[in-house]
Amino acid sequence: MNTHASTASSTDDIALELCDLSRTYRLKRGLFRAPGMIKAVDGVSLRIRRGETLGLVGESGCGKSTLAKMLLGLLEPSSGNVLIHGKEINPSKRLALARSIQPIFQDPYSSLNPRRTVGDIVGVPLQLHKVGNDAERKKKVRDILDIVGMPERTHTQYPNQLSGGQRQRVAIARALVLRPDILICDEPTSALDVSVQAQILNLLLDLKAEFGLTYLFISHDLGVVEHLVDRVAVMHRGKIVEQGTREQIFARPEHPYTRMLLASVLTPEPGLGIPELSTETL
């Protein structure tokens, strides 16, 4: 792996640490496939400092979602471990884990219960964790929905009455209502219209500043990553092939795969043939 010099950190202030994390899947026999094993995540070690945003980039199928699921305790690693604030996570204690780390996924629609109102959806984690009484929970729900920009009239609406951007705001409110300090954002804007993507990214930036959040921001879209992250880790075939600060990765990529990924977001200026970074998605 190429690790740019300044990225190494031995500070105690590490929010999330992945130590030699691997996950293998067993492949069943298919029409055109022999049975076998696939190493979706292969010996990944990463550290994210408190308050930092680390972008994890790589093409579809490189293992990003598998990695995210292990961090959230949704999938057991085949080997290696995950530490949150220095403590190893225990996937069998998912409820406790949810207090410190929460996901925001690509498609909020599939994760929002269609039969519940916005207010109920956001209140569920508070009920599960037995936080406060009814009135206190209602206030927390109202407050967080207000913070993410959902007007009061929407609190009694159902997911199918909302726009894509509003649904993602509800998913963000639900992720934040327990006040975790780490968010795993797995392609949180890739299902949204271009015009809405920027609004959600700005909201994530505002929330980070307001709550001092730590983000792992997973994306195949380097244009999005460049505007949001402090550091970048590049994943290829289950491994981290390069990591460094945003400037190092975007201005001085060292690994051929990183260069190839960057080249794929370069668009030629019409007539000049001079490449410039695409800002299409922002």
Ligand SMILES: Nc1ncnc2c1ncn2[C@@H]1O[C@H](COP(=O)(O)OP(=O)(O)OP(=O)(O)O)[C@@H](O)[C@H]1O
């Ligand atoms: N449950 C599973 N059983 C078998 N193979 C799997 C399973 N889940 C993922 N894989 C395989 O593991 C590899 C990594 O998949 P993963 O979904 O983690 O990648 P990804 O980078 O998140 O891709 P995408 O952005 O398309 O979701 C892929 O080859 C995928 O086909």
